[in-house]
Amino acid sequence: MRVSCLMLVTLRDDPADAEIPSHKLLLRAGYIRRLGSGIYAYLPLLWRVLQKISTIVRQEMDATGALETLLPQLQPADLWQRSGRWAGYTAGEGIMFHLEDRQGRELGLGPTHEEVITALAADLLRSYRQLPVNLYQIQTKFRDEIRPRFGLMRGREFIMKDAYSFHANEASLRQTYAAMDGAYRRIFRSCGLKALAVEADSGAIGGSASQEFMVTADAGEDLILTSADGRYAANQERAVSLPPEPVELPGGLRAGGAGELLATPGQTTIEQLVGAHGFEASQLVKVLLLVARFEAGLRQPLLISLRGDQQLNEVKLANAVSAKLAGEHGVLLGIDPLSPELVAELNRIGGRAIDLSALPLGYLGPDLEDGVLTAARSSLVIEGRESRAGSAGAAAMPQPPRLHLSKTFLRLTDPTAADLPAFVCGANQVDQHRIGAGWAGLGLRPEVVDLRAAQPGDRCLHDPSQTLAAARGIEVGHIFQLGRKYSDAMEARFTSETGAEESLWMGCYGIGVSRLAQAAVEQNHDANGIRWPLAIAPFEVIVVSASAQDPVQVSLAEEIYDRLRSAGVDALLDDRNERAGVKFKDADLIGIPWRVVVGRGASDGQVELVCRDDGQRRDLAVEAALDALLDVIPAGRSGLESGVEA
RNA sequence: CGGGAUGUAGCGCAGCUUGGUAGCGCACUUCGUUCGGGACGAAGGGGCCGCAGGUUCGAAUCCUGUCAUCCCGACCA
Structure with missing residues (x-):
């Protein structure tokens, strides 16, 4: 070309x-x-x-x-209705483009x-x-x-x-x-x-085992955790690790594990509690209130307990919640924090209202009573689904699911929290925490589920002497x-x-x-442009005559180009009437792995061979340059010596 | 959808505060000089200033609305 x-x-x-x-x-x-x-x-x-x-x-x-x-x-909707994915893929945050044909039949792309x-x-x-x-x-x-x-x-x-x-x-x-x-x-x-195989969450597709292939690059959207010995690599969504050992709470259980009240005015975050009382974050149990939305209309409040120094892994949570409730209530559509907006929505569908101001946010304990979900005295009940006498068109629409709010929390506790013999937690009243609380003393038998996010620096399960390091990756295969x-x-x-x-x-x-094509660029570029791996470069060699005026250069360039092509090489000839600098810049930018420059030495049968990857240049006789290319190019077509690392 | 930003020539941008002839660099066309790392000179062409309303004698500029694009969060190959 x-x-x-x-x-x-x-x-x-x-x-x-x-x-x-x-x-x-x-x-x-x-x-x-x-x-x-x-x-x-x-x-x-x-x-x-x-x-x-x-x-x-x-x-x-x-x-x-x-x-x-x-x-x-073009896929008929009924196929997707049979698998149960039509609604989830088209409604709300669904990801499928869909349309109706002239007969009114629904189709998805x-x-x-x-x-x-x-x-x-x-x-x-x-x-x-x-x-x-x-x-x-x-x-x-x-x-x-x-x-x-x-x-x-x-x-x-x-x-x-x-x-x-x-x-x-x-x-x-x-x-x-x-x-x-x-x-x-x-x-x-x-x-x-260079790609890395990592353990992965199987996500919306469903199923059991799954593995992702990540091209490592700083611009990657995924966080990968790996052990230095190469034996463990996982997407953070999925990763497991040994949590740091908690620091024992001095004094242990108090008041038989019910805990003693501790005045904590204005201290609503872990950092504030740690700062004000000299606690370790691992001595605290924190409580998160969330609401899970299900396809069939259920709105399920969640009460999640985590050790204070740990973070929630939302993917693990979604999987756990889905495993418990999706069978009965359809696909889990999402999990949201209990924001004022969400409370307002729940109030519309709940029959009775949740009074957000009655919730001592920042002072919640794992024994928060279900009563808060129905306790509001507000009698303001607005029917969510008033069925207006619809037009014929509206009647033809599928009925949206009846929204309903569960009156009890789904309570899930991460093992790091559940394993604490004595801890500090909220007292379910403003400006009060409890110190020396224990699960039994609070009258709780926690349902234990792994919910914590593994972090860089955590010890590995397979070998506690190894720690997890973080890298970013672009998912190119799954x-x-x-x-x-x-x-x-x-x-x-x-x-x-x-x-x-x-x-x-x-x-x-x-x-x-x-995506793989772009990931290759992300992994192989420099200040001058792309450096395609030979195996997927659009062309393997670009032949450039330094001067488009010099007939000797031009004809030699043509000859080399022809010989490369007849030898089966993907060759490109820059025959433009441009200055040499322009051609060199463009060749670097588009990233052709090898460049043959036909220039000053052309009359003596000398050319320059330039490697895009390492920038090395060699002045060679034409035959030697062709030999070198016909040697290195077929060999390079098979890719790296060692690509996938784990 | 929530938060932030930007829409002016193919690309990158200025002009907008303080309303009055639409500008710069690159790219493009022609001519000349140049010719191994994005040349120089001269002459040209190219614009519903995102769109729609409004204010005004007059709007790229002020006001309202709207659309589009990008970035940060949920989704995934």
Whole structure:
């Protein structure tokens, strides 16, 4: 390809709406253009990168026996209603673009394909003899992200490789999951990326085991905790660790564990209590009030007890709450702090009102009575769901769920708090705490759930001499063992060896192809521009004649370009009538791994070979330069020596 | 959705406080000189100043509304 024919438009200034290096560079170097928030055109240079990544992905997926396919992006709503995800994915903070066709039928634009593939599997897979199978596709996904960000990093339209496997039993699922783990490590290594495999939360997709693949980069959206020995790595959402040992409370239990009152005027935070009384934060139990929202209308107040020096991990909390209540009340839509606005909403739906002013915020103890949820004397009751005589149109709308407020707290206690023999906690009255309280003395038998966020510096479970260190990562891949969640919901069954009808076991495996391209830039750039790993660079070599006027240089450059191309090298020829400096700057910016400069030495058959990655230059005879390139390029196409580290 | 910021030429910005001819740098076109790290000179082209109302003799500038984009939080490949 000749640069003169490439529609190359590079920018000298950083675009104002880009924040992180990779986003700026992709815009400046002419790889992408924004059409709307989270919507980008992939320009020809980037398309070459995406194709190369896709080729690597295909090779590795095919090598595991996976079958490439292409599924519809336009997906009928009833599929999603059958899996129970339609409401969660379209209402409120749902992420699916959806529309109605001319007949009034509802459709969604595929954010993921569990429903479609499971419906197909239900149709096609009848016998254990057909199993296992693993189907994959590389295609555009649509997600109405709450906050699109950083160019391709979080787009509303993006390219994803997604694979779905079906099995007769869990052991087979584990086998394919392990095969995908291996394939993913090879894919990222082949792309020339340093990636880290970490334990992950399985999130909204559901299922049991899951692992994420992170490209380490400062701009990453995820926090990863790793042990120095490399044996443990996890997303902070998921990470577990040994908490620091608490400091024993002097005096132990008082008043039989009911605690003695302690005047703490104006001291509503851990820091203030520690400062005023010389406590250690680990001697305190703090209480958080939250409300969980469920799809079927339940609003469940939560009373969470944590040791004072620990932080809540909201993902762990959501999982725990969901595990307890989602079966009966549908999908957990969210968990919110008990703010005045939320109290106002609860008051509208609760029948009786919560009186926020009666809650001694900052002085709450774990034994706060359920009575506060109904105790307000306000008789101001406003019916939330008055059914107005609706028009025909309104009548056709599905009825929103009836909101209702639980009158009792769901009380969950982190082990760090539950294990304290004696502690300081709020007294449920303003300006008072209690010292020397204990769980039994307060009349409580805490329900213990791991809710604390692991922190950098915590000791590791597998080896307490190791501590966790933090790194930031960009999630480029995620593999899940789904189990039978979708096959149960969508009745995707097969006949087993014993003749019984059983639900299929499923796994799913995703790679963000377009995100991966940008992550590669984030991990490989310098002040002058992008430094593509050879394996996914849009071109492997750029041939630049220093002077477009010198016919000797021009013809030698043409010759080298032709010979590289006929040797199977992806070569680019900068044949523009520009000054050498402009061509060099552009070559660095767009990040081509090797540059052949045909300049002053051209008449003596000498050229310069420049490596973009380390900046090294060598003056070589033409033949030597070609030999060097034909040696290093095929070797480099297979990626790094060692990519995935854990 | 909550909080913060910004919309002026393809890109980056000034002008707005104090209303009166729409500007600068880069990019683009033509000519000349230059030619190994984003050259120089000359001459040009390109603007519903995000949009809609309002105030005013007069609005990029003041007021109201609205839309869009970016950043910080919940979502995820």
